[in-house]
Amino acid sequence: MSVSGTSSANSVTDNLSITKKTETKKNTNELGQAAFLELMITQMNNQNPLSPQDNSEFVAQLAQFSSVEGLERLNNSFNSFMSNNALQASSLVGRxxxxxxxxxxxxxxxxxxxxxxxxxxxxxxxxxxxxxxxxxxxxxxxxxxxxxxxxxxxxxxxxxxxxxxxxxxxxxxxxxxxxxxxxxxxxxxxxxxxxxxxxxxxxxxxxxxxxxxxxxxxxxxxxxxxxxxxxxx
The missing domain is CATH 2.60.40.4070 (Immunoglobulin-like)
Structure with a gap:
C-alpha cells in the first residue's frame, strides 16, 4: 500500500466512505472504530506532503486497532455468554x-x-x-x-x-x-x-x-x- 500526500489520503477517505453522524452521542472515553478511522484520516490529511507517514507505521496502527477491537468483541461475547449461563442456572434455585x-x-x-x-x-x-x-x-x-x-x-x-x-x-x-x-x-x-x-x-x-x-x-x-x-x- 502506497501512502503519499493529501491526494492519497483523500482517496482512502473516498474508499472508506466515512460519514459523520449528526445524532448526539453520550460522552465516553472509549475510542470506537469510526472515531479511530476518522482520527487516523485527519492525521493523514494534515501530514507533511514532503514527509508522509511511513507505510509500516500506518499498518502498525491498523494492526493495533484490530487487535484491541478483537479483544473487546471477545470480552463482550464472554460477558454475554456468562450472563446467559447465569440466567439459565438461576432457574435451578429451589430444585x-x-x-x-x-x-x-x-x-x-x-x-x-x-x-x-x-x-x-x-x-x-x-x-x-x-x-x-x-x-x-x-x-x-x-x-x-x-x-x-x-x-x-x-x-x-x-x-x-x-x-x-x-x-x-x-x-x-x-x-x-x-x-x-x-x-x-x-x-x-x-x-x-x-x-x-x-x-x-x-x-x-x-x-x-x-x-x-x-x-x-x-x-x-x-x-x-x-x-x-x-x-x-
Whole structure:
C-alpha cells in the first residue's frame, strides 16, 4: 500500500466512505472504530506532503486497532455468554440435584434420595443413618443387592431401595427434619466396604466463581460446582 500526500489520503477517505453522524452521542472515553478511522484520516490529511507517514507505521496502527477491537468483541461475547449461563442456572434455585456427598437435609414432608455403585453383587448391604450430633437414627438391613447402581429414597421413616419398599421395623416415629449422614456398607469381593454415596439436595442459590464456573449452593452440603452434579431431579 502506497501512502503519499493529501491526494492519497483523500482517496482512502473516498474508499472508506466515512460519514459523520449528526445524532448526539453520550460522552465516553472509549475510542470506537469510526472515531479511530476518522482520527487516523485527519492525521493523514494534515501530514507533511514532503514527509508522509511511513507505510509500516500506518499498518502498525491498523494492526493495533484490530487487535484491541478483537479483544473487546471477545470480552463482550464472554460477558454475554456468562450472563446467559447465569440466567439459565438461576432457574435451578429451589430444585433438587444429586451430588456425591454423605450428608443431606431432610425437610418436613420431603425425602432424601440417594445412590451408590456396587462393583459386585452382595447379599449383605446395610444403610446407617446418623443425626447432626452423630447419634445413629436408623440401621437398615437391605440385604441382597445386584451389581451396579443402587438407588434409594428415605422419608425419615420408610426406606425404598431400587423401587421396592423395605419391610423392616422402622418404628412409629419418623425422624425430624434436619441434617443427616448416610453410611452404606456392603460385602464386596470378600470384604465389607463403605461405598461412596450420592445424595439429593435443594439448590438455595447460584453464583459464578472467579474462574467463571457456576457454583450451586446446596442445602446441608454447601458450594458445589455445577459440573459435579450427577443428576438434576
Amino acid at each position: 433438587s440435584v444429586t451430588v456425591e456427598s454423605e450428608k443431606s437435609t431432610l425437610v418436613k414432608g420431603g425425602i432424601v434420595a440417594g445412590s451408590a455403585d456396587l462393583a459386585y453383587s452382595t447379599n449383605n448391604l446395610k444403610i446407617n443413618i446418623y443425626d447432626e450430633v452423630g447419634a445413629i437414627v436408623q440401621t437398615i438391613p437391605v440385604g441382597e443387592v445386584p451389581q451396579g447402581e443402587m438407588v434409594f429414597r428415605w422419608d425419615g421413616q420408610n426406606m425404598e431401595v431400587n423401587g421396592k419398599l423395605l419391610d423392616w421395623e422402622a418404628g412409629d416415629d419418623a425422624a425430624a427434619a434436619g441434617q443427616y449422614r448416610f453410611e452404606i456398607t456392603a460385602d464386596q469381593n470378600g470384604k465389607n466396604e463403605a461405598l461412596k454415596t450420592s445424595l439429593s439436595a435443594n439448590v438455595n442459590s447460584v453464583t459464578i466463581g472467579e474462574n467463571g464456573k457456576l457454583i450451586l449452593n446446596l442445602a446441608g452440603i454447601g458450594a458445589v460446582e455445577a459440573e459435579k452434579v450427577k443428576q438434576f431431579n
